[in-house]
Amino acid sequence: xxxxxxxxxxxxxxxxxxxxxxxxxxxxxxxxxxxxxxxxxxxxxxxxxxxxxxxxxxxxxxxxxxxxxxxxxxxxxxxxxxxxxxxxxxxxxxxxxxxxxxxxxxxxxxxxxxxxxxxxxxxxxxxxxxxxxxxxxxxxxxxxxxxxxxxxxxxxxxxxxxxxxxxxxxxxxxxxxxxxxxxxxxxxxxxxxxxxxxxxxxxxxxx
Ligand code: SAH
Numbered sequence: 001x002x003x004x005x006x007x008x009x010x011x012x013x014x015x016x017x018x019x020x021x022x023x024x025x026x027x028x029x030x031x032x033x034x035x036x037x038x039x040x041x042x043x044x045x046x047x048x049x050x051x052x053x054x055x056x057x058x059x060x061x062x063x064x065x066x067x068x069x070x071x072x073x074x075x076x077x078x079x080x081x082x083x084x085x086x087x088x089x090x091x092x093x094x095x096x097x098x099x100x101x102x103x104x105x106x107x108x109x110x111x112x113x114x115x116x117x118x119x120x121x122x123x124x125x126x127x128x129x130x131x132x133x134x135x136x137x138x139x140x141x142x143x144x145x146x147x148x149x150x151x152x153x154x155x156x157x158x159x160x161x162x163x164x165x166x167x168x169x170x171x172x173x174x175x176x177x178x179x180x181x182x183x184x185x186x187x188x189x190x191x192x193x194x195x196x197x198x199x200x201x202x203x204x205x206x207x
Contacts (some may be wrong), residue, residue: 001099002069005063009036011069011098015091017185018084025081026128032060032156034180038124038152039066047150048072051121054147056113056140061088063124065095066158068103071078075106076118082110113143123147126154138166145170148166149207154182157199167205175204 002008021027042048049071055064058077068075077088082140083109092111096102109116113127127140137155144151155163157179167174182200 001103005036005040005188006205007117008040008066008069009033011095012036012066015060016064016087016096016140017060020083022081024132026132027059027081027084028126028184029060031180031183032062034154034182034200034202035062035066037071037180038154038178039063042071042122042124042152043164052076052119054078054118054120054123054125054144056116056125056144056147057127058086058108058122059126059163059180060160061091063126064106065091067091067122067124068106069095069099072122073105076120077106077108078111078113079108080110080112085110102184113140116147118147121146121150123151125152129156130159131156138163141203142170145172145205150181151203151205153203154180155201155203158199160201160203167203172205172207175206177203177204178202 009032012035017029018027050073051068052074053072054076054077058064058079060150064075123144128136130137141153180200181197184196
């Protein structure tokens, strides 16, 4: 169905974003090109298709839905803000429309990542960067490392060194870091420029 990274990116770009984004929860959706790049890379490395994937702080679901699109065996969507669930479900319906397939292999869970536990093969997450809620980023990274042996996690590049230490302390390894210019669309009042880009790093972490 999605025979190229470009096709996946085009589909992901059509998903709906946050209807009422909340600054406190750092609700910024992942850019579709960046999401497609991360997921496509994981797929090419044999880390996604047929694997159980968790999307922590899933928001409107772009990462987990992309994982379903690329043949994950199961996807767990975890989110603290139930107000996003109708959009998330609408986005899953868009995948079903686009593929003509029905996806029953996922679960949507309401909850705080801090008290979450499950087993998966892979976590793909774009959590809060910890700018509002100090430590939110490290909490997500710690939980992700407990959830799966392999993690792709997006963070603000300025926090990269700190996060590398969290990984080492957990006796895990940073396999690679890929940097992106992450577009922050003007969805919240405090943003003045129409499209601001921030430096974001995707950490790939393994056992
Ligand atoms: N992963 C999505 C959303 C990124 S924004 C995407 O890539 O588009 C970060 C998301 O984390 C928001 O949806 C926010 O509501 C959620 N979140 C923030 N704190 C959380 C917590 N403690 N537990 C679970 N989800 C949380």
